Amino acid sequence: MSKEIVAKTKIKMSTGDKVLEIICYVIFAIAAFLCIYPFYYVIINTFSANDVSARGDVLFWPVGFHVHNYTSAFRIDGLPWAFFISLSRTVLGTACTVIASAWLGFMFTQQKMFLRKFWYRLVVATMYFNAGIIPWYLVMKQMGLTNNFMGYIWPAVVSPFNLILTKTFVESVPKELQEAAEIDGAGIFTIFFRVIAPVIKPIMATVAIFSAVGQWNAFQDTLLLVTDQKLYPLQFVLYQYLNQASSLASLAQSNTSTSSLAAAAATTQTTTSVRMTITVIVVIPIMLVYPIFQKYFVKGIMIGAVKG
Amino acid sequence: MSSTKHFWESKKFWYSIYLFALIVPFLVLVFLFSYYPLYGWRYAFYDYKPPKTLDQCAYVGFKWFKSLVDSPVKIGQIVQVLKNTFAMSGLTLGTSWLPMIFAVFLNEIRGVKFRKFVQTATTLPNFVSWVMVYSIAFCIFNSTGAANTFLMKIGVLEEPILFLQSSEHVWFTQWLWLTWKNLGWAAIMYIAAISSIDDEMIQAAKVDGASRMQVIWHITIPSLLPTYFVLLVINVANFLNNGMEQYYVFSNPFNKEFIQVLDLYVFNLMSSGGYPVSVAVSMLKSLVSLVLLIIVNGASKKIRGESIL
Numbered sequence A: 001m002s003k004e005i006v007a008k009t010k011i012k013m014s015t016g017d018k019v020l021e022i023i024c025y026v027i028f029a030i031a032a033f034l035c036i037y038p039f040y041y042v043i044i045n046t047f048s049a050n051d052v053s054a055r056g057d058v059l060f061w062p063v064g065f066h067v068h069n070y071t072s073a074f075r076i077d078g079l080p081w082a083f084f085i086s087l088s089r090t091v092l093g094t095a096c097t098v099i100a101s102a103w104l105g106f107m108f109t110q111q112k113m114f115l116r117k118f119w120y121r122l123v124v125a126t127m128y129f130n131a132g133i134i135p136w137y138l139v140m141k142q143m144g145l146t147n148n149f150m151g152y153i154w155p156a157v158v159s160p161f162n163l164i165l166t167k168t169f170v171e172s173v174p175k176e177l178q179e180a181a182e183i184d185g186a187g188i189f190t191i192f193f194r195v196i197a198p199v200i201k202p203i204m205a206t207v208a209i210f211s212a213v214g215q216w217n218a219f220q221d222t223l224l225l226v227t228d229q230k231l232y233p234l235q236f237v238l239y240q241y242l243n244q245a246s247s248l249a250s251l252a253q254s255n256t257s258t259s260s261l262a263a264a265a266a267t268t269q270t271t272t273s274v275r276m277t278i279t280v281i282v283v284i285p286i287m288l289v290y291p292i293f294q295k296y297f298v299k300g301i302m303i304g305a306v307k308g
Numbered sequence B: 001m002s003s004t005k006h007f008w009e010s011k012k013f014w015y016s017i018y019l020f021a022l023i024v025p026f027l028v029l030v031f032l033f034s035y036y037p038l039y040g041w042r043y044a045f046y047d048y049k050p051p052k053t054l055d056q057c058a059y060v061g062f063k064w065f066k067s068l069v070d071s072p073v074k075i076g077q078i079v080q081v082l083k084n085t086f087a088m089s090g091l092t093l094g095t096s097w098l099p100m101i102f103a104v105f106l107n108e109i110r111g112v113k114f115r116k117f118v119q120t121a122t123t124l125p126n127f128v129s130w131v132m133v134y135s136i137a138f139c140i141f142n143s144t145g146a147a148n149t150f151l152m153k154i155g156v157l158e159e160p161i162l163f164l165q166s167s168e169h170v171w172f173t174q175w176l177w178l179t180w181k182n183l184g185w186a187a188i189m190y191i192a193a194i195s196s197i198d199d200e201m202i203q204a205a206k207v208d209g210a211s212r213m214q215v216i217w218h219i220t221i222p223s224l225l226p227t228y229f230v231l232l233v234i235n236v237a238n239f240l241n242n243g244m245e246q247y248y249v250f251s252n253p254f255n256k257e258f259i260q261v262l263d264l265y266v267f268n269l270m271s272s273g274g275y276p277v278s279v280a281v282s283m284l285k286s287l288v289s290l291v292l293l294i295i296v297n298g299a300s301k302k303i304r305g306e307s308i309l
Helices: A002-011 A015-046 A050-054 A068-073 A079-107 A116-127 A133-142 A160-171 A175-183 A188-199 A201-217 A220-225 A234-243 A248-253 A261-267 A271-307 B012-021 B024-045 B063-067 B072-094 B098-106 B112-127 B130-141 B146-153 B170-195 B199-207 B212-237 B245-250 B262-271 B275-304
Strands: none
Touching: A015 A271, A015 B098, A015 B112, A015 B130, A015 B170, A015 B212, A050 A271, A068 A271, A079 A160, A079 A188, A079 A201, A079 A234, A079 A271, A079 B024, A116 A160, A116 B024, A133 A220, A133 B024, A133 B262, A133 B275, A160 A201, A175 A188, A188 A201, A201 A271, A220 A234, A234 A271, A234 B130, A271 B112, A271 B130, B024 B063, B024 B275, B063 B275, B072 B170, B072 B212, B072 B262, B098 B112, B098 B170, B098 B212, B112 B170, B130 B146, B130 B170, B130 B245, B170 B212, B170 B245, B199 B212, B212 B275, B245 B262, B262 B275
16 A cells, blocks of 8 residues: 555655756756766767867767778887787786785685784775885885886785775675585685685676776876886876877878878878877777676775775 | 695694785785885985985984975975865865765656766766876867867857966866766765665655655755765875875976975975985875874764774
8 A cells, every 4th residue: 555655656746846856857967968078079089080170170070080090099109019018017917906805805704814803904004004105116116116017016916995895795705605615624725716716706806897997097106117118008108198299290190191182181190189099099998898897896886885 | 625634724823824824925015015115214314315325325314304394485385285285175075075965866866777877977087097087188178179169169268278277276177177087986885875775764754745855855865974974084084195196197387386285296306306305295294194094083983983994
């Protein structure tokens, strides 16, 4: 019976409630537009005739569609290599973080460990302080991690935030699973690989996404640690290009063998077109991965919120 | 599975050590990258110049700390940096209720697809780096970007404005970028909290004739306040830690004066070669942050009977 009443009250909305709902729709449509349009704007401009784009006339859809910007972007010196560096650090860094978080998250649930709580707090406490960039830089230098690819990887291996996520998740796994395996005589490694690892896959996915996005987006470590251009990731190369006034367009132009002048103007790289193209190249992986894995993000932040 | 056990697996004490030994490599990493750098704070007390090693440099006590405030010019500079830090963090703190309101009203939309779409769209900016945000900002706000073209077409502007090269409203525009990037993401936590509110309570209120605003005001918001409070406390503890990336990528000679927050100041001191001063500033910053954290944690314990740490 109560359901009927509820159904009726839902149908009967007062005018005030209707107005409220309409206002909500309008405001959130604007908010969504403000978040999406900038990305859309940059993307359509990279596919538009560069002379039209340079006048700022591409606002809603591509004008004079062409993909020349992309074919020439990968002829820019160092750009494919920077892409490779970004990809490598993302893959390797993510793998390390996921394995370390899963292992530590599991180990810190082992009641029998010597001083378990103390070590756990010691790791988690690092979220709350920071020695500062110079002491950190000097330590990295001392260990030979400046101008070294591994400088991107080692500091990221143990991440307290991801550790909290996995430990919380492992704690939610029924203890009987491990106890049963112990009775069967399984050692700690067997328990981890055969019993725990298969059931904590969802949280490992969450950690992988957080970590991959972090690695792909990382910028500050390059700024502090790396002067060797061979180790610049995409983010850093893009930042440099943003700050170079011109000279950039000429880099990309090398192979334009178009016959008519008008066509040349449409496909000739300008500083802006190169900037936009690189921006899209850097953003696209995130935009592709993001909607697929959104549920993992949400799960991650929820566990983090409960514990954090 | 084998039933024979090694001695470290059969003796209780040795087993506990064995388990510990298995995480030692990771503890070493934590020590190296997080604790060992703290030892570097000693550089703040030496007359350190990079090519030399520390033992070749003279111990100068608190010289560098005093040097921060030993002339009117330097006092002016540090006051400006503190003003910027306080303004940016203050704006963030003052609007920390925005994600909650965002979630509350998003929840009022009954079209599930539209709601999911808005959520996906508004959380996207959180996942691009600050370099990306700057790059996109640059594309839209440069002289031939969408903003200028649009404003000139509808006749608001005669001449293009270089928005990013402006020294006006720097605090506000930086807050806008931060909000653009974070708002949707920050709202997720509240959205999840709303979904855990007892539905019967809301339906009962509706049956009693409560309007939607009344439900929001008397049921939804009160049940979100605990979450809000925890996040607020964390925000206060991070008052001095704005991070440098956002301000670094957006800074240019025109807005430099107003964009330089403490974290960026530390970096700029470093780039100009003032290693010891830079360490001194970041050391003071860390200590103040620690005190803030202890104070807000204590306050949280007293008021809510719950520690946030």
